[in-house]
Amino acid sequence: MHILLTYLLKLSISLAAVYLFYWLLLRRLTFYRWNRYYLLGYAAACFFLPLLNIYQWLDQNDSNNAVLLQLPRVDQITEGAVQLESWTAGTWLVTAFIAGVIVMLGRMAVQYVSLFRLRSRAVLLATDNLRIYEVQQPIIPFSFGSSVFINTSRHQEAELKEIIKHEMVHVRERHTIDMVFAELLVALNWYNPFAWLLRHAIRQNLEFIADEGVLAHGIDRRQYQYLLLKVVGQQQFSMANHLNISALKNRINMMNTIRSARVHLVKFAFVLPVIAVLLLAFRREPQKNTTKENQAPAIVTLTVADTLPQHRMPPPNEKGYILTIADNIGECVVIIKDRQGKLIRALTLEDWNKDSNAFESQYGKIPPPPPAPVPPTPPGAPAPVVVLDGVRNDKYVVVPDQPAQPAQPAGLAAPVQEVRIAPVPPRPPRPAKAPKLPANVSMIIIKDNSTATVTLKNGKKENYDLSKPDQRAQFEKKYGRIEAPEPVELAEPVVSITANAPTTPLYIIDGKEADAATVRALDPHSIDRIEVFKDAEAAKTYGEKGKNGVIKLTTKTIN
Numbered sequence: 001m002h003i004l005l006t007y008l009l010k011l012s013i014s015l016a017a018v019y020l021f022y023w024l025l026l027r028r029l030t031f032y033r034w035n036r037y038y039l040l041g042y043a044a045a046c047f048f049l050p051l052l053n054i055y056q057w058l059d060q061n062d063s064n065n066a067v068l069l070q071l072p073r074v075d076q077i078t079e080g081a082v083q084l085e086s087w088t089a090g091t092w093l094v095t096a097f098i099a100g101v102i103v104m105l106g107r108m109a110v111q112y113v114s115l116f117r118l119r120s121r122a123v124l125l126a127t128d129n130l131r132i133y134e135v136q137q138p139i140i141p142f143s144f145g146s147s148v149f150i151n152t153s154r155h156q157e158a159e160l161k162e163i164i165k166h167e168m169v170h171v172r173e174r175h176t177i178d179m180v181f182a183e184l185l186v187a188l189n190w191y192n193p194f195a196w197l198l199r200h201a202i203r204q205n206l207e208f209i210a211d212e213g214v215l216a217h218g219i220d221r222r223q224y225q226y227l228l229l230k231v232v233g234q235q236q237f238s239m240a241n242h243l244n245i246s247a248l249k250n251r252i253n254m255m256n257t258i259r260s261a262r263v264h265l266v267k268f269a270f271v272l273p274v275i276a277v278l279l280l281a282f283r284r285e286p287q288k289n290t291t292k293e294n295q296a297p298a299i300v301t302l303t304v305a306d307t308l309p310q311h312r313m314p315p316p317n318e319k320g321y322i323l324t325i326a327d328n329i330g331e332c333v334v335i336i337k338d339r340q341g342k343l344i345r346a347l348t349l350e351d352w353n354k355d356s357n358a359f360e361s362q363y364g365k366i367p368p369p370p371p372a373p374v375p376p377t378p379p380g381a382p383a384p385v386v387v388l389d390g391v392r393n394d395k396y397v398v399v400p401d402q403p404a405q406p407a408q409p410a411g412l413a414a415p416v417q418e419v420r421i422a423p424v425p426p427r428p429p430r431p432a433k434a435p436k437l438p439a440n441v442s443m444i445i446i447k448d449n450s451t452a453t454v455t456l457k458n459g460k461k462e463n464y465d466l467s468k469p470d471q472r473a474q475f476e477k478k479y480g481r482i483e484a485p486e487p488v489e490l491a492e493p494v495v496s497i498t499a500n501a502p503t504t505p506l507y508i509i510d511g512k513e514a515d516a517a518t519v520r521a522l523d524p525h526s527i528d529r530i531e532v533f534k535d536a537e538a539a540k541t542y543g544e545k546g547k548n549g550v551i552k553l554t555t556k557t558i559n
Contacts, residue, residue, distance in 0.1 A: 002090055004094055004097075005090055005093060005094065006050075007050050007051075008097065010049070010050035010282050011046055011047060011049075011050055011189065011192075012189065012192045012194065013278070013281075014045075014046035014049050014050065014278055015043065015046050015189065015192060015194045015195055015198060016192075016194040017274055017277075017278060018039075018042045018043055018046060018194075018198065019194045019197050019198050019201065020194075021270070021271055021274055022035070022038065022039060022198075022201060023197075023201075025267045025270065026038060026267060026268070027201075028257075028260075029260045029264055029267070030212075030254070030257060030258075030259045030260045031260060031264070031265065032205055032208045032209045032212060033209060034265070034268060035205050035208075036178065036202075036205055036206070036209065038268065038271070039178075039198065039201055039202050039205060040178055040181060040202070042271065042275075043181075043185060043198055043202075044181070045275075049275070049278050049279065049282060050282050052279060052282065053282075053283055097191065100190045100191060101187060101188060101190065103190075104186065104187035104188075104190050105187050107187075108183055108184075108187060115144060118135060118137070118149065119133060119147065119149070121135070121136075122134060122135045122149060123135075125152075129146065129171075130146060130147075130148060130164075130167075130168060130171055131146055131147045131148070132147075132148045132150065132164070133147060133148065133149045133150070134150060134151070134152050135149055135150070135151055136151065137151065138151060138154065139151055141155075141163045141166075141167060142167070143167040143170045143171050143175075143176075144176055144179075145171075145176050146171050148164065148167040148168075148171065150163060150164075150167075159227055159230075162214060162219055162223075162224060162227055163227070165213070165214050165217055165219070166210050166211070166213075166214050167210075169209065169210040169213035169214065170206065170210055173209065175206045175209075175210075178202050178203075178206055179202075179203065179206070181202070182198070182199040182202045182203060183199070185198060185199055186199050204250065204251075207251055208251065208254050211224075211251060211254070211255055212255075215255065221255060221256075224255075225252050225255065228248055228251065228252070229248065313341055314367070316338075316339050317363075317364035317365070317367075318364055319362070319363055319364035320338070320339060321336055321337065321338060321339075321344065321363045321364055322336070322337040322338070322339070322341065323335070323336055323337075323363060323364060323365075323366055323367055324337075324367070325349070325366065325367070331348060331349075332348065332349035332350075333346055333347070333348055333349065334346070334347055334348070334349055334352045334366060336363050345363075352366070437479075438478075438479065440456055440457055440458075441454060441455070441456060441457065441479070442455045442456060442457045443455040444479065446466075446482065449466065449482075450465070450466050450467050451463070451464065451465060451466060452464040452466055452475055454475075454479065466482070503548040504516065504548065505548050505549035505550060505551050506538075506542060506545050506546050506548065506549070506550045506551070507519050507550075507551050507553070508542075508550060508551070508552040508553065509522070509553050509555070510553075510554060510555055513545075519551075519553065522553070522555070526555045526556055527553055527554075527555060527556070528554045528555055528556045528557075529553075529554050530551065530552070530553055530554075531551075531552040531553075531554070532549070532550070532551055532552075533546065533549065533550040533552065534549045534550075538550045
């Protein structure tokens with residue numbers, strides 16, 4: 001809604017600027033046709049000025065602007081079902097605007113119907129480029145489209161000639177277009193007084209043009225002005241061009257005014273700065289990325305922190321609800337959602353515990369809290385973990401059998417974690433060597449030694465399925481034999497054990513003590529299993545030597 005209200009505000013400002021410019025600089029000029037183009041053109045342009053953004057022409061938008069997402073606080077979530085948003089002041093304003101537009105458009109429709117009824121009861125006197133209708137009602141002579149409506153019984157023959165000349169100017173210059181536009185302008189901007197003033201200025205200027213056209217045919221100025229005085233006060237239709245639609249005094253003054261010098265046409269150019277000011281005022285300045293180079297982005301702390309990962313929704317419980325616990329600035333909140341993830345209710349954990357039996361019977365039990373995070377290692381305490389690096393050339397990698405254990409207090413022996421070795425997938429074979437390119441070939445691509453794509457220099461391509469003997473033979477006949485890939489040399493594996501602790505564990509190979517060098521000299525293929533003992537279990541089994549942990553290796557038995 002606020003977008004429409006903003007647009008209407010900018011439209012009102014534009015119409016006010018157009019009218020004030022006309023009233024201050026152009027109103028007294030006798031360039032009536034120039035004034036007509038100004039009033040019609042710039043009033044129509046006002047509907048588009050609020051939609052233009054000059055920053056799209058002057059500046060390049062920063063493509064690295066940060067995207068900011070705002071999450072609501074838990075205490076802003078209402079209990080019960082989601083309710084419809086209440087009507088705001090902006091909603092009422094938009095509703096009033098639309099209602100006013102409907103009323104004004106209905107008023108225009110009534111005027112059109114009245115005009116067509118009048119024509120249906122009128123008598124057609126002449127049919128040519130100008131259709132003249134005689135009516136019986138006491139009306140002011142007027143024209144609409146190419147039709148002129150007149151009451152011949154109220155005017156003398158000489159007056160009728162002047163009246164018809166006046167209305168012929170309206171018909172010839174299609175002034176009905178200006179009249180309809182003026183009515184639409186006030187219908188869409190009924191709340192804006194400047195729209196009504198522009199409507200009056202448009203209609204008055206059209207009469208100035210018609211008066212100028214009549215006097216140009218040699219009609220006596222004073223006699224014509226007496227005719228205007230005679231028709232004042234008669235019935236009129238607001239949708240049509242009337243003989244005295246504007247203030248009679250202004251029309252007579254403009255007829256007696258000396259024609260403006262052509263040098264005053266330069267005043268019309270002054271409207272360009274006005275348009276430029278409006279465009280600058282209506283611009284939408286893009287948000288600049290104020291983060292300096294090499295500056296770390298700001299850390300945004302979210303108010304709502306769910307106990308479950310954001311990317312994974314837990315399954316519904318036996319009651320069909322999803323229950324989670326969130327932290328709202330130190331206060332635990334129970335969030336209840338349905339199977340589709342739609343919020344049903346949110347209440348504090350304290351309120352839940354007051355009547356937990358009733359809530360559990362309705363929504364199910366609260367999920368257990370997540371496991372406590374691993375505490376950080378105290379300063380100065382060793383955090384040794386024995387890691388079997390595998391072998392060189394990345395043939396083997398170390399995969400832990402269980403999660404890491406919590407850090408031990410300072411001063412205790414380094415814990416040893418049981419590990420196993422898993423072979424790394426073998427490297428893919430080297431691709432086959434491409435044959436020597438002929439003169440007409442730009443490129444040959446051999447993929448997985450099974451397909452070949454030949455790109456000729458003329459742009460054409462040839463595809464071969466090398467798994468099929470006939471296509472392979474055809475390819476090798478034209479481009480040569482495909483050489484087999486070179487064998488991949490594998491290095492012999494070497495066992496490497498690394499510990500992060502300052503102490504060295506006890507190594508046992510097939511029941512005998514061994515040092516680290518003996519362990520590294522073992523062939524990994526000869527190892528059957530690895531056992532790790534730590535803490536009290538190691539000290540109990542191996543005494544003082546096992547206080548730093550024991551790694552027991554058993555080799556394979558060769559029959």
